[in-house]
Amino acid sequence: AFMRTGLDLYANIRPAKTRIGVPSAVENMDLVFARENTEGFYADRSMHMGNGEMMVTEDVAIAIRKITREASRKIAEAAFKLAMQRRRKVTIVTKRNVLKMTDGLFHDTVCEVAKSYPEVEVDDVIIDAMTALMVRTPASFDVICTSNMYGDILSDLGNELAGGLGLGGTINAGDNHVMAQAVHGSAPDIAGQDIANPTAMVLSLAMMLEWIAAKEEDNKLMEAGHRLGVALDAQLANTSTCTQDLGGPLSCKEFGEKLVRRLEEEA
Known part of the structure; x- marks a missing residue:
């Protein structure tokens, strides 16, 4: 988290692609997630100082979600630039029907950026529907633009459908720096x-x-x-x-x- 925020690596880019010879749960998947990387529900990225989670009583915990227009704009630009190099389609994934302010701001900002890319088709999917559609019609998606936690979850699903987390490459990128990072964790159970x-x-x-x-x-x-x-x-x-x-x-x-x-x- 320190490197992502400290170096402003605002774009987490995660492809999910089926490959010849690799057993997979779906066919014809070739998509990439453009996941906002510096804010959202993650407690280590949502505050200037302190933590984005708190226990207000012994039995009540609260988490703060931060969505800003600037961070949303930057990941949107990254998504549309990717789409211009690929099949020219961006899918915005939110839960804006419930989280009307935070996901509403993210969605509206991405739509504003879309006006500068008239060649790119844009659609809008609610996250719970997205999980089903990735299984049912994976070939219909190209670039998925979404916020931090949604992208974290959906990209794991995408790579598992495509053959497993061991196939999931990732970069964390900003305007001036880049860091490579595999999707999977450290797998301590098979260490050594x-x-x-x-x-x-x-x-x-x-x-x-x-x-x-x-x-x-x-x-x-x-x-x-x-x-x-x-x-x-x-x-x-x-x-x-x-x-x-x-x-x-x-x-x-x-x-x-x-x-x-x-x-x-x-x-």
Whole structure:
């Protein structure tokens, strides 16, 4: 949280994509979440000082949610720029039918930004309906623009539907800085066993390289990020070159070594 707020990494970008050879609960999913990253219901991000949660009595707890026009505008800009590079559709996800002020402000701000991108189709889905639609019609979505907690939950759902959290790459990005971060947690239950799937970490690295390349206009870095993603897709397409969680025989180290050899052979 300190790095996200301290470096103003306001955009949490999380793709969820089905891949050839990877067992998945749905088909034809290729979407990306543009999740606001610096405020919302998270207690460590909603206050200048102190904590956004409090116990008003021994039996009553309260959490404060912060939504600002500026943070909403910035994640909206990030979402529409992404959409312009993809299939030109943005879905705004809120609970504005209930949280009329906070989600209303977020929704209205994103709609205001949308006026600058007339080429992009915009639709609006309530979050509980969104969970069902991601399962039923995942191919209908391109870029999902949403607030912090909704994006956290929906992106985990998306990656699990696409094959598992071990496949979920992420970057936290701002105007001047970027940080790679896999969707999954630290998985202490398998620590030291050499069985973790490193795909999410590698995808996060590829995304970070492409972000830096775009900012610095560095074609070599862009090619490196692209090649890494292509090599990873090729490796995941064959069960014999996958880790054990995907039905393959490889350890974490073996998966990494095989990926390096693939990159060297295709150089």
